[in-house]
Amino acid sequence: MTNDEHLDPIDERRRLLTRRRFFGLGAAGVGGLLGQAALGSLLTGGSASGSTAANSSGLAAGPHFRPKAKRVIYLHMEGGPSHLDLWDYKPGLRTRFDEDLPDSIRKGQRLTTMTSGQSRFPVAPSMFRFSRYPNEQDGAWVSEVMPHTGGMARELCIVRSMHTDAINHEPAITFFQTGSQQPGRPSFGSWMSYGLGSANENLPTFVVLITQGIGNMQALSERFWGSGFLDGRHQGCKIRSGNNPVLYLSDPDGVERDDRRRMLDAVAALNQQEAERTLDPEVSTRLAQYEMAYRMQMSVPELVDFSDEDPHTLEMYGPEVSKPGSFAANCLLARRLAERGVRFIQLYMRGWDAHGNLPSELRSQAGAVDQPQAALLRDLARRGLLEDTIVLWAGEFGRTVYSQGTLTQTNYGRDHHPRAFSLWLAGGGFQRGIVHGATDDYGYNIVRDPVSVHDLHATMLNQLGFDHERLTHRTLGRDYRLTDVAGRVVPELLA
């Protein structure tokens, strides 16, 4: 585009301020125009993302204050990994094998229909050996199935006092992703895209990578990474393993890249006319989206091609790294995406829903994620990316201390448990090497420093430069936020 230097700025301004153009901006747009806010607020993401963010919501894109973190890698462990067998060490339970769970602990809590019919609730201590790994405190006890991750405890901020509101997968995942148990709200990644725009216009702002699990799997709805009431452009883009990483991205057979270019130019010329006629920012958005898809035809193959990785790095991620779609391959891909400025990288590892056969399922599941996720932390750290990347490892809830089904010396299952569970964070200005919060001797109730899902969201948004109460979008007559009407930043988690 030409930038005619001879334009008189005053004149330019007059011409810009026609009524439609002016009000197309919405309230905060005016705030920006009026010079109330500083230069920072005049910058609204890229040409594609910022304008409409400002438009549809009154939100001028860009952080509220200087961010500590620029992106998120969210390792979502779908199904609800057992905190008791991974992160929350309860040696005292070893002497309570097969005892009934005291009522003073369960307090009549609601159960799922999968165990509500059980005649008794026998305590199932973890059959896994725990080890104490060095961190910034007096060490973190981690299960034997996570030796690599345990060995990175110096980087981890382990939260043992998480709690959520939902007891079943769909609402619980929806809650973790969107801050609401009911579908229809934007996913965290969409809020990020909406608030910050893209840092790399060659790639989507919010990328989703899925690994099929080994254990019992539950459905994974696409709406988990949907944009809800936000512009569809903020929704997660799933990158698949195989020849066609992004669906419908490659040119059909017989269409050359030059043909595509000419087609896009022709469409762009028409859209340009429409944009000039209506000045509807959606038209410009569409134009930008086509262009981005065109650029992604080049950037995505480069992204998923690991041939430029050195052998030591590949080795670090483990043998599965060469298998597309494996958790190892997706961790490496996540690092490559982070390196290229993608804001929100969401990995799903399916298969943690161990209602029965937990010992073998958990061992397999952990075996698939342990080395790759430790390698990811290490790889990010040495490249200086962990400094401004939040890595979150979390399931949607924990699992019960009592066994679902028959309890034997070598086998047990665990039901869903929302009242207390563990997750960890690393990087992005979170405290390194700490364990936060505690549960009772049964790992059933939180006894210290509870952290809700809203608190987690608020704290993460804080690191990303947002006041969670001010990152809003107006729809259906009111302002919505990721943290709904709750959430508090947890300063104890922050460096």
Place this chain on the structure above:
Amino acid sequence: MIDLSIFESVDWAAAVARLHPVVLHLPVGLLVALACVELWRLVRRRREPDGSRAVLVFLLAVTAPMAAVSGWLLHETESYGAGVEWHEYLGIALMVLCLGTGLAFWRGSRGYAWLLALSVGLLLPTAHLGGSLTHGDDFLTEPWTEALEGADADPQASGPLADSLATDCWIEVAPVSHDFDAVAPFFDSYCTRCHGERKQKGGLALHDMASLLAGGEDGPVVLAGDPAGSPLVRHLRLPLEDDDHMPPAEKAQPTAQEIEAVAAWIGTLGAPGAEAVVTGDADGRAAALAVPTAAPSIAEPQVAESTSAASTDEPATPSIEPNAIERSASIRNLRELLVHVEGLGRDSDDLAVDFTAATIEPGQIAELLDSIASSVVELNLSATPLAPADLEYLARIPRLERLDLRRSPDPSTDIGPLANCPALTLLNLSGTGLAPGAVDSVASIASLETAYLWGCGLDESELQRLAALRPAVRIVGSVDGPDAPREVEPDVVFVRADVAAEAPPAIASTTSLAPINDICPVSGTPVDPRFTIAHEGRVVGFCCSNCPKTFWDDPSRFEVLPAGN
């Protein structure tokens, strides 16, 4: 039965007054009809008696006072702006003339024809004034004037500006503006027909700043800085069916966005310097409405300047900093090259600039960044080809704190020039091949706190030398693999407190899940030790994750052969 109490509580004056727009057209039509009949008779030289005339005259004499009285009541009960008085006087005069016409007709007087002609003559200005009150005085001419104006000035015409608009977001292009111009188009579209220069319903006019701030009969409509408390915004936000909703339900309605934009504008009036608005100059364009702008350098002096300008009645300071324009042009230009520019906070001018997606030639950095360089605090040039001149330029960016030079395509980057970086605290060189002398260059960056030097080709001794030169700097050369545990729990033993005596043997957990079979009982293929279950005290292995489910459905169907058989 019908409740009649409503007839007692109703405001009859207002009820009758509101009939004015309905009733007034009756005498108008009758008068015109009567004139037409008379004209026709004149032309055709008819002299015979004509019953229709008597009917028309009678109806005219009845309806004219109705129109006049309701009109008079309307003016008494509701406020209109200037222009209404003349309409009222002429209307009353017209009523008198109509009655006179009727009287003359009844008496068969000569004056009848003259009175009728006079009435029709007076009808034109009266009706015009009335119409202007309701529809605005350009109601009839607007389609014509628009057609005339449209021919020369189309602000959306294509050209360099429109080009840049179509692909760019507005907010960055549009310069800062804080004066009444910003909201004038809104008021012009929705309000000034009734609350404007010519007509001030409720004593309120919204066509310029002074009138806006003066308010109407019920007091001020705008409270500076308090949109929610401003009656203007309140009326706009009321639901359409509310009686106090503005604009009236039957008129064109602004969108919610437009309303919020106006509210936001009112919000800005509370900012420092806005008080001066009230005493603004004659045309209402208060000089000092200038809210502190996005100053190109640092913002503080701006407030002081605009306040002093107001107090000394100096001419308005330009609300746009030419520099700001230049900067937005520069940012726009960067964005077209896919360079990401992000503000680091709403109250700050600090910028983070990221070249990750851009494809640029070496040597372009200075030219691209120049007009915003003073604000750049974070700069990401990872995987970007740089010329030595670029690095020299980087060292001159005054407030640059974090510089990312990861993965440079140049296998031997000379970072010598960076030694003079004035404010650099974090330097990331991971994966970038460095020219000799890099350690000394890094060591001489005085403000440095963190250096990432993994994969730069520096060996351990060089890193140690750097650590010795700059002990306070955090140097990340490599990151160790997982730590060994400090302590390992002994073998897991399950003991039930009440049966502790018969404690079961320890489970050597790491080996306990070795399957007893090596052939999957479901598929008959070799066992993958990752897929095991415990069944009847034995660990059974399977080939994949699906077979255990099949097995569990009916274990008796499958035979588990111990390994070796």
